[in-house]
Every structure is written in C-alpha cells, then in structure tokens.
Amino acid sequence: MSKEKNIGVPKWVKDSLSNSFQQDGKELVYIVPVKKTALGRFFGTVNQDGIEIFEATNKKELNKVDELFFRDWESASAEHFFIKAQFIFQKDLFSKELIVEDKAKEIEAIIRQHVPVQVTQRPWWRKVVGFRSKTKWKMVVASIAYLYIFALAAEFFSENKKDNVQTAASSVQQEENAQNTRAMAQEKNEETPTPPPPAQEKQEEVKAPALLTRSGGLGDTYQAFEKQYGENAGTKDMARFSGDYILPMFVNDRAWNVLVQFEATDKPRRTLEDANSYVQNVIPLDSKKIKKWKLDGNRDVVMYHSPSLANLFDQQWFGEEKPGTFIVILKHDENGIFSFTVATGNNP
Known part of the structure; x- marks a missing residue:
C-alpha cells in the first residue's frame, strides 16, 4: 500500500513564492502541493490565469518546471479522492494532467470560471487508498x-469498556453519598428563603452588516451573502450559493471576486440588457464606470471605481490601479451572455 505524501506547504516555499509574485505584480490565490513525478517535491501557484508548477530542491531553491493556462483549453474533467484530485484538461486531440493534493474543491471552482468541468463520480470505496x-x-x-x-x-x-464499567460503579456509589449529603443539608435550609434569581439582561440581536451592493456582491461580507443567498455549499473562502448560481471568493471576510453563472439557472443565456441589470445588483452602489473594451471574441470587460471599496482591501488586490478599481468580465457566445465575473483590480 503506497504511502501518501505530506500535503503541507513549507513556510519557506510560501514566503518565496508570495514574494516573487508580489514583486512581479501577479495575483496569487493559492499555493498547493502537486504531484508531478514519483520523485521530487512540487508545488503549484494558482490564480485566475492558470497554474505554475515549481520543484523544491534540497537547497531550498524553487525551479519552475511547468505551467498551465486556462485559456489554452476547451474543457476539463475532475476526479476527487479523499486527499487529492486529478484534473485532465483537453483541447482537440491534446490533453494535460494536473494532480493537486490540497484545496481541490476551491481550485475546481476557479477552473470552472474559465472552462467547463465534468466531474467523474466514484463509489466511496473507490476513493479509499488501495x-x-x-x-x-x-x-x-x-x-x-x-x-x-x-x-x-x-x-x-x-x-476501555472494562475500565468504564469499574469507573461507573464507583461513580454510582459517590452519587448516592452526595444525595444523602444534599438531603441532610436541605432539611436544615428548608425555612431559609431563597433570593430571586437576578434578571437576565436581554441579549441584543446581532445585526447583519449593511450591504455595499443591492443584493450581496463585491465587497460584502460572508455573513451578508449567507443572509441574502442562504446556505453555502462550498467553503468560507470559496463559497457556492443558490445551486452554484453565485460563487464568491473571500479574503478577510470580504468578497473580492464574484462569479455569477446564468448556466446554473433555468434561463442559461441572457441579453446584454438583462445581464447588465444583474451586474448592477452585485457591484457597489457608488460605482462609476471608467472604460470598456473587448478582451477577445467571447469576453467583454468593463472597468469601474468605487470609493467605498478602496478601504476594504490592501493595495495588492488592486494591482497597479487606484484603490477601489474593479472590473466586470461578461462571457458570451452566439446565443447570449452565460456568465460574468466581478473582481478587484484590472487583471482579466
């Protein structure tokens, strides 16, 4: 039976990759262990562009050995095990495998923002090692x-059960002795009036924080999303609400990235007018449009600025742009708009 690897990421790896990405001005969402070959230790950096893979040497050096950009692939399949997950990306006759050993569900949610993902279902016993x-x-x-x-x-x-039986017998005897003692004390104190219990202070109801948006969106808290959309089927960092209709990502309890999938509803394609009305529901109320451009044949980008958003996140979440800057990416095909993403900064 094969021995599973430690799925932790050493601190020196986290520090080295975080500093490198910050110096290059690149977004970094996760650092996770990945399986590349039987020998060696490999780690992947995950962001909205894709995944870069580094090999850690015994001298505490990191060498980049591979990369995978989501835009290069048309579809992906996912197979989840108890500890790790296998993703296979496909385009035409080409395919590429990625095995991650931590945060598989969160990474799948990021991949879904760029390519369709088909999850392979296994019976529970097929996920057990061996x-x-x-x-x-x-x-x-x-x-x-x-x-x-x-x-x-x-x-x-x-x-343990034998020890518990002996302990229980001793406890019964102790309880009988305690009851006799309490009965004697009660007889002495029958005529002593008991003071009324102090009045309990009325607990104030915890109020949900005010929304920055109309219905829960960019910059709002995790608590606000739960109040607006109900139960979360994902994690607190990578949430999934309303049957995967709205997928926010959080940092310091604030949503910095929100994906809205019309494909998860009974009306999977929307007109531009309909989509824009949904956009207005999930962007800050004080947003001002700055500019608009076409990223490619299937994606349009609109840049906004929100003063209320500026103080909620560190500068790194806005890249080189002015604090409070964010973009909306509308994804469409010949039948209409099927999803849009709202995120801080200016990196599509």
Missing part, C-alpha cells in the same frame, strides 16, 4: 491492513 486502481493484489493487501487496524481498535475500545 481500492482506487481496482488492482486485485492492492485490494487484497489493503483489506488485510484495514482488518488489522480494525482489530487493534476493537481491542482498545474493549479494554
């Missing part, structure tokens, strides 16, 4: 190992 490959000898070895572990656990709990 059963994933369906190789007979691996399954036999894994079964023996798991039975041995279960036997040790059963023996451990059996010994």
Whole structure:
C-alpha cells in the first residue's frame, strides 16, 4: 500500500513564492502541493490565469518546471479522492494532467470560471487508498491492513469498556453519598428563603452588516451573502450559493471576486440588457464606470471605481490601479451572455 505524501506547504516555499509574485505584480490565490513525478517535491501557484508548477530542491531553491493556462483549453474533467484530485484538461486531440493534493474543491471552482468541468463520480470505496486502481493484489493487501487496524481498535475500545464499567460503579456509589449529603443539608435550609434569581439582561440581536451592493456582491461580507443567498455549499473562502448560481471568493471576510453563472439557472443565456441589470445588483452602489473594451471574441470587460471599496482591501488586490478599481468580465457566445465575473483590480 503506497504511502501518501505530506500535503503541507513549507513556510519557506510560501514566503518565496508570495514574494516573487508580489514583486512581479501577479495575483496569487493559492499555493498547493502537486504531484508531478514519483520523485521530487512540487508545488503549484494558482490564480485566475492558470497554474505554475515549481520543484523544491534540497537547497531550498524553487525551479519552475511547468505551467498551465486556462485559456489554452476547451474543457476539463475532475476526479476527487479523499486527499487529492486529478484534473485532465483537453483541447482537440491534446490533453494535460494536473494532480493537486490540497484545496481541490476551491481550485475546481476557479477552473470552472474559465472552462467547463465534468466531474467523474466514484463509489466511496473507490476513493479509499488501495481500492482506487481496482488492482486485485492492492485490494487484497489493503483489506488485510484495514482488518488489522480494525482489530487493534476493537481491542482498545474493549479494554476501555472494562475500565468504564469499574469507573461507573464507583461513580454510582459517590452519587448516592452526595444525595444523602444534599438531603441532610436541605432539611436544615428548608425555612431559609431563597433570593430571586437576578434578571437576565436581554441579549441584543446581532445585526447583519449593511450591504455595499443591492443584493450581496463585491465587497460584502460572508455573513451578508449567507443572509441574502442562504446556505453555502462550498467553503468560507470559496463559497457556492443558490445551486452554484453565485460563487464568491473571500479574503478577510470580504468578497473580492464574484462569479455569477446564468448556466446554473433555468434561463442559461441572457441579453446584454438583462445581464447588465444583474451586474448592477452585485457591484457597489457608488460605482462609476471608467472604460470598456473587448478582451477577445467571447469576453467583454468593463472597468469601474468605487470609493467605498478602496478601504476594504490592501493595495495588492488592486494591482497597479487606484484603490477601489474593479472590473466586470461578461462571457458570451452566439446565443447570449452565460456568465460574468466581478473582481478587484484590472487583471482579466
């Protein structure tokens, strides 16, 4: 049975990559362990452009060995295991594999903003180490190992049960003695009036913070999103509301990136007028349009500025732009607009 690698990222790796990206003025969302070859330690930097892969040497050096840009691919498939996940990107006859060993769901959500992702479903037992490959000898070895572990656990709990029985008998005797003592004390204090309990102070209801937007969007808090859209099916950093209709990402409890997917509704394509009305619901109320341009054949970009947004995030979240700057990316095909993203800064 193969031994799983430690999925942690050393501090020196985080510091080195974070400083490098900051000096280059590039966005950095996640740093995660990735599997590249059987030997070596590899780490991936994840942002809205794609994933860059670095190999860590014994001398604490990082060498870039590969990169994957989302714009280069037409589709992707995802297969999740207990610890890691495998993504396969495809375009025409070409494909590329990526195996991440942490934050698989969060990375999948970022990939979905750029290419469609088909998730491969497995029964739970196919996700267990030793059963994933369906190789007979691996399954036999894994079964023996798991039975041995279960036997040790059963023996451990059996010994604990014996100790608990003895402890319980002692506790019963102690409780009987305590009851007798309380009864004697009660007889002495029957005529002593009991003072009324102090009045409990009325707890103030925790109010949700005021919205920066009309219905919950860029710059709003995680609590505000829960109040507006209900239960979160994702994580607190990478949330999923209303059946994946709205997918916000948070830093310091504030949404810095919000993806709205019309494809997750019963009306998967919208007109420009309809889409713009939805945009106005998720951008700050004091937003002013700065400029608009066409990024490519399927994406249009609109830049805005919001004074109320300026003090919510550090400068790094706005790139080289003035604090409070953000963009809206409208994605469309020949049938209409199918999604849009609102994000701080100016990097599409």
